[in-house]
Amino acid sequence: MSTHTLHFFDRVDTALHDATLRTALDRATTRFVGNRAGAIGALSDADRLRDQARALRAYALSRLDELLERLAERVEDRGGHVCWASDGEEAKRYIAELARSRGVRSIVKSKSMASEEIHLNEALERAGVEVVETDLGEYILQIAGETPSHIIAPAIHKTREQVGALFEQHLGMPPTTEVPPMIRAARQALRQRFLRADMGISGVNFGVADEGAVVIVENEGNARFTTTVPRIHVAIMGIERIVERLEDLAVMLQVLARSATGQKLSVYTSIISGPARPGEADGPEEFHLVLLDNGRSQILGGQYAEALMCIRCGACLNACPVYQSIGGHAYGGVYSGPIGAILTPLLQPDLPDNHLLPHASSLCGACQEVCPVRIAIPDLLLRLRADAVKAGKFHPIEKTAIQTYATMMNNPALYRASGKFAHLGARLLRRKGRIRRLPPPLHLWTRGRDFPSLPAQTFSEWWEERERQRRSG
């Protein structure tokens, strides 16, 4: 356990000492938080809209099996294919085999956290297929050889200065810190890839059961390109990302866009129902929907089911003072921030630092405050902490401390005695009315903070004395 503990703390330490990362995070999260507040504030009935969104998510989860079957049936009715993938391996096998059997050599991808979750790109590259990310942020990371650090802004940890240097090196463009020329360079490089690709892989924001359709929202147009130009379109959808009716999108798309980027709606909203039909000029010849379980159905019936309501807007990351301080990579999993500290232990149970993630929170509640579907994130983090303790995952010092605390609090005589003892200790340590250095493990407090000196008389002692005087007086 100790080495893994070091790993997490090392990542945190690295992040906290990375001044460029702090600049990038400050710029981006400040902008996101402000935009979201403006867009939500502009609604006259934001609270009701969020309640509706939550109700729709709860409803969909309560009838998940039925809605998924309806979705699959209707997709097939429209000439699409459905793969029920119980885990990442099954999903990757299906897509790799599809690529092989259809002679696919080049793939373009639009943003998909589900594909990140199962490490799809590596699997396809191992199978000898070229994969190109087409979301600008993802494209930057692919060039840099990095992973996303934010659900909707994958390259949030990079400053435009860093991206400029990267493009100079890899795309041979002249040095710049201006965003528009960088976008033009990326667009030019990507355009050729779109035209040459045999397969497009996308994520899914919402599956619509009644329509047999998937909905993809984006701002760059790359997802629309990915899903219409190549002859095969594969959409990967976490099984929980479903609504029943098209009308439900009226609520969900609003809360998603407003919470994620502060837009009223995303620039592009594509509703895709199957391959091109006979006589249609546009659209792929084949449409495949991969329904990814990968641990989700295990979560469904349990005490963390609420986490499946998440619509991946990223608002909780932006609002979280811990995320603002350390960024996404320090968390170690695909999903970061407050919701990541819940999803990663649940969806990637083999990561060694999992039990530490729920502790990377001061439980301030800023996440729940902005969550469009009001997930009780702090409560879920607390449950995960309790589960970790039950599983014996805690530092031995912590257990001793907590047991000492509980014994003391349950025994007023002992509580008083230890208070006296602490007072004596504090008298020895204090200088000019404050303590600059406490003994281990409390030295971690006084590293950067003073501690007050303890008073000669506790409140209870004062109160009892006063009561005695009152009675006798």
Added chain:
Amino acid sequence: MSTPAGLRRVTLFVTCIVDQLYPAIGKATVQILERQGVAIHVPRGLTCCGQMAFNAGFRDESYAVAGRTIELLRGQGDVVLPSGSCAAMIRHLYAELFAHSPYAGPAAELAARTYELTEYLVDVLGVTDVGAHYRGRITYHDACHGLRFLGVGRQARTLLAHVREAEVRPLPNGGTCCGFGGLFAIKQYAISEAMLERKLHDVQAAEADLLVTGDASCMTQIAGGLSRRGSPTRARHIAEVLANMVDVRPV
């Protein structure tokens, strides 16, 4: 002690941190409530709400501490705490801690009569001016649990607005966590310090000589940072301001 008819009576739960570290906050709370004609009762042997163990994930230990607290507060009328965090533990988290246990009922009953101090003053007693006086510039930090789990903040601002001669200045990002978070401050000390750094930056920007908040724990974090950096700004609990006891404690 008998209570004259018509006089309000509350049970004061000062919390373990105030009892041991900041008795002045407890005394200030007593003074404020008594001035409003409230009779105060302090149950003997009351120690802690159990939050420290609960937040660490040690629910059995928390159950024992909190269960004892429920017993001591049984039948004790309205309970007032000078802490949004401990009040939120009772009002919000006891339901989770005691779910499916014999204490589920008593916990819900206790939650319904538990109040944070400023909430009790403004919403229950209907007081906005407690006769406080402070010559200087005050800025207010919304402690997270009171703000987000009890909806407390407006009450404190109302009370502070009536402090004579005080100029109340806005604190940028006043609702952002100071980085205390209980054991988080020790276990994730580096993140906690980074969060404190931002808070101190905002406190400085507020150009106040007194940082006021409603939780002794957050006050300890912010005061610890101010003191370490040699800042002239002092941190005080709102009860100390409302009871004119700002100068009672050093630092």
